[in-house]
Amino acid sequence: MLANHVLFLDGEALVIDKPAGLPVDRPRNGSISLENHLDGLKFGFRRWPHAVHRLDRDTSGCLLLSRNPKAHARFQQAFEQGLVTKRYLAVLDGVVEGESGLIDLALAKISSQEEGWRIIGDPAGKAARTGWRVLEVRDGRSFVEFMPQTGRTHQIRVHAAEALGAPVVGDPIYGSGGPHTLLHAAELTVPREGKDPIVAVAPLPERFVAAGFSLPSADAPVPPVVEA
Numbered sequence: 540m541l542a543n544h545v546l547f548l549d550g551e552a553l554v555i556d557k558p559a560g561l562p563v564d565r566p567r568n569g570s571i572s573l574e575n576h577l578d579g580l581k582f583g584f585r586r587w588p589h590a591v592h593r594l595d596r597d598t599s600g601c602l603l604l605s606r607n608p609k610a611h612a613r614f615q616q617a618f619e620q621g622l623v624t625k626r627y628l629a630v631l632d633g634v635v636e637g638e639s640g641l642i643d644l645a646l647a648k649i650s651s652q653e654e655g656w657r658i659i660g661d662p663a664g665k666a667a668r669t670g671w672r673v674l675e676v677r678d679g680r681s682f683v684e685f686m687p688q689t690g691r692t693h694q695i696r697v698h699a700a701e702a703l704g705a706p707v708v709g710d711p712i713y714g715s716g717g718p719h720t721l722l723h724a725a726e727l728t729v730p731r732e733g734k735d736p737i738v739a740v741a742p743l744p745e746r747f748v749a750a751g752f753s754l755p756s757a758d759a760p761v762p763p764v765v766e767a
């Protein structure tokens with residue numbers, strides 16, 4: 540039940556800690572997706588909440604849902620205007636050169652009948668920028684914090700693989716695949732005019748700990764108070 544995954548709740552917004560493996564959009568084969576859980580996320584409202592943005596199926600963490608159409612439009616506008624602050628955590632398959640930086644690599648979508656579609660770095664593509672900082676290096680892997688300034692499809696995954704030369708561990712498209720993709724949407728802040736901002740923090744998943752990585756105390760976020 541996703542009702543146990545609520546990070547923030549008020550009259551117009553809901554943020555859940557989306558589990559890895561759960562798609563936001565309904566798959567073509569009709570298998571379980573976020574839609575199957577929406578009735579349990581109404582919390583007294585008649586309407587189902589609606590996802591404002593997307594997380595990849597294998598990415599866990601902060602997912603914002605709106606609780607009414609007017610709020611949905613405002614939240615979408617905040618994303619489109621670049622007003623939303625996002626923080627991701629990832630374990631990369633390789634040792635990253637340097638300690639921090641800003642990736643400025645435009646992205647484009649390509650597709651083929653054999654391999655399907657994927658995203659690549661392309662100067663003629665859409666602008667994409669991601670700040671990054673290495674938190675720890677262990678056993679040939681890098682634990683990295685990402686702060687995307689834009690919200691392109693697969694942005695962090697492609698920037699990690701192409702710009703940093705180290706794909707996300709477990710990435711089935713841009714890396715070597717595996718049982719778990721180690722990418723997590725750890726924090727989300729959405730400003731609201733006349734109201735306190737939406738602030739949500741999703742704890743580091745067990746799959747990261749099992750891989751040998753945890754947040755240093757200085758980097759561990761303080762969970763926000765969930766409003767009734």
